[in-house]
Amino acid sequence: MNPLEDPLLSGVAHGFGVRGFEGPAGLLQPRQVHGSVVVSAADCRGRREPPDADVIVCAESRQPVAVITADCVPILMTTSDGAAVAAIHAGWRGLAAGVVQAGVEALLRLADCSPGSIRAAIGPHIGPCCYEVDAPVLEPLQRLFGERFGLFRRAVPTRPGRDRIDLGGLVREALLDLGVPEDAVGQAAAACTRCDSERFHSYRRDGKRAGRLVHFIAARNPAVGSERKTDIQA
Numbered sequence: 001m002n003p004l005e006d007p008l009l010s011g012v013a014h015g016f017g018v019r020g021f022e023g024p025a026g027l028l029q030p031r032q033v034h035g036s037v038v039v040s041a042a043d044c045r046g047r048r049e050p051p052d053a054d055v056i057v058c059a060e061s062r063q064p065v066a067v068i069t070a071d072c073v074p075i076l077m078t079t080s081d082g083a084a085v086a087a088i089h090a091g092w093r094g095l096a097a098g099v100v101q102a103g104v105e106a107l108l109r110l111a112d113c114s115p116g117s118i119r120a121a122i123g124p125h126i127g128p129c130c131y132e133v134d135a136p137v138l139e140p141l142q143r144l145f146g147e148r149f150g151l152f153r154r155a156v157p158t159r160p161g162r163d164r165i166d167l168g169g170l171v172r173e174a175l176l177d178l179g180v181p182e183d184a185v186g187q188a189a190a191a192c193t194r195c196d197s198e199r200f201h202s203y204r205r206d207g208k209r210a211g212r213l214v215h216f217i218a219a220r221n222p223a224v225g226s227e228r229k230t231d232i233q234a
């Protein structure tokens with residue numbers, strides 16, 4: 001099975017994970033801890049144990065960087081010129097801890113650009129059909145999103161105190177809040193990991209034996225971009 005692509009990221013090499021896909025050779029990734037710390041590809045290179053982080057950013061051409069998930073939301077981002085990229089692991093804990101904001105801000109700093117030039121794509125994650133949670137998850141997200149949170153939750157009539165929530169929708173909302181344009185947030189690969197056992201690993205479905213999906217992105221060679229520019233000018 002080939003990894004899933006999003007047309008919004010077509011300028012850079014990328015892929016959202018499916019079963020059996022291990023990512024391109026030489027990819028760099030942090031050790032994920034459900035927080036909001038950002039590292040660079042250089043921080044992860046040549047280390048026996050990668051640093052703890054849930055965002056990795058990179059402006060080195062063709063260096064794939066990755067995050068892994070099994071139900072949480074993977075986000076892959078690039079600047080519009082493809083010169084800088086980021087991969088984010090966003091579960092509810094990370095979202096509540098500000099991981100989306102940390103990732104967007106780090107990419108903006110690295111590329112020295114504005115949110116209007118970011119393109120982001122949301123990959124396969126547990127859908128609102130399957131993501132039932134209780135108060136310890138609902139309360140911090142309610143605080144973060146305020147009244148809007150109601151749009152992303154549905155009560156489960158048979159289980160008082162438990163709601164199903166749309167984690168991917170909340171991630172998208174967080175990206176829009178940061179100024180990423182609505183038409184620059186892709187969801188082409190945003191299928192439900194728990195429903196689709198043929199393609200995806202799911203922690204909720206498979207428990208501790210669940211595998212992990214590998215999601216990667218790589219900045220493109222700046223030389224290619226400048227050649228193109230020359231062509232257009234000529």
Ligand SMILES: [Zn+2]
Pocket residue numbers: 126127128129130192193194195
């Ligand atoms: Zn589902």
